[in-house]
Amino acid sequence: MRAVALDIGKVRIGIAASDVSGTIASPVCVLPANEVLSGARTWRRVIEDYEPEILVCGLPKTLGGEEGPQAQEIRSKAHQISDGCGIPLDFVDERYSSAEAKHILHSEGLSEKRMRGKIDMVAASLFLQTWLDTREN
Numbered sequence: 001m002r003a004v005a006l007d008i009g010k011v012r013i014g015i016a017a018s019d020v021s022g023t024i025a026s027p028v029c030v031l032p033a034n035e036v037l038s039g040a041r042t043w044r045r046v047i048e049d050y051e052p053e054i055l056v057c058g059l060p061k062t063l064g065g066e067e068g069p070q071a072q073e074i075r076s077k078a079h080q081i082s083d084g085c086g087i088p089l090d091f092v093d094e095r096y097s098s099a100e101a102k103h104i105l106h107s108e109g110l111s112e113k114r115m116r117g118k119i120d121m122v123a124a125s126l127f128l129q130t131w132l133d134t135r136e137n
Contacts, residue, residue: 001018001022001053001054002017002018002019002020002022002050002051002052002053003017003018003022003025003052003053003054003055003056003128003131003132004016004017004018004028004046004047004050004052004054004055004056004087005017005025005055005056005057005058005092005124005125005127005128005131006036006055006056006057006058006078006081006124007057007058007094007098007120007121007123007124007127008033008057008058008074008077008078008081009033009120010033011032011033012030012031012032012033012117012120013030013031013032013033013036013120014027014030014119014120014121014122014123014124015027015028015029015030015031015046015121015124016028016121016122016124016125016128017050017052017128018128018132022132022135023132024129024132025124025125025126025128025129025132026125027118027121027122027124027125028046028050028121028124029046029121030117030118030120030121031043031046033077036081037077037080037081037084039084039085043085044085047085047087052087053087053088054087054088054089054090055078055081055082055085055087055088055089055090056089056090056091056092056127056128056131057074057078057081057089057090057091057092058074058091058092058093058094058123058124058127059071059074059075059091059092059093059094060074060094060095061093061094061095063095065093075091078091090131092127092128092130092131092134093127093130094123094127098119098120098123104122
């Protein structure tokens with residue numbers, strides 16, 4: 001089962017995808033949030049290229065595991081995207097994914113400026129991998 005993950009932000013959305021077998025997650029790209037929310041051609045092309053059976057969206061949670069203050073806004077945008085492309089939706093805890101993505105990119109030698117556009121798609125791949133691993137077990 002191929003899945004596409006979305007790290008939904010106010011300005012941009014990081015996108016990752018699994019392989020066809022649903023085993024390995026990889027970063028894909030970062031698109032402006034308004035393009036994904038409006039179903040623009042750039043977003044439709046991602047859907048056409050990867051043909052996902054499910055969208056997996058990161059949901060911000062507090063350190064205690066409760067839904068954070070942004071969770072309702074993320075849920076609303078995720079449902080808008082899902083409804084727009086007709087693909088089922090699931091959510092996964094995204095705690096620490098951006099911090100871990102930043103750490104990974106920093107360890108690869110990227111400066112803060114160069115990693116700015118990559119953090120969201122790497123974070124999406126991290127929480128997608130968690131979602132895939134959880135499904136396997």
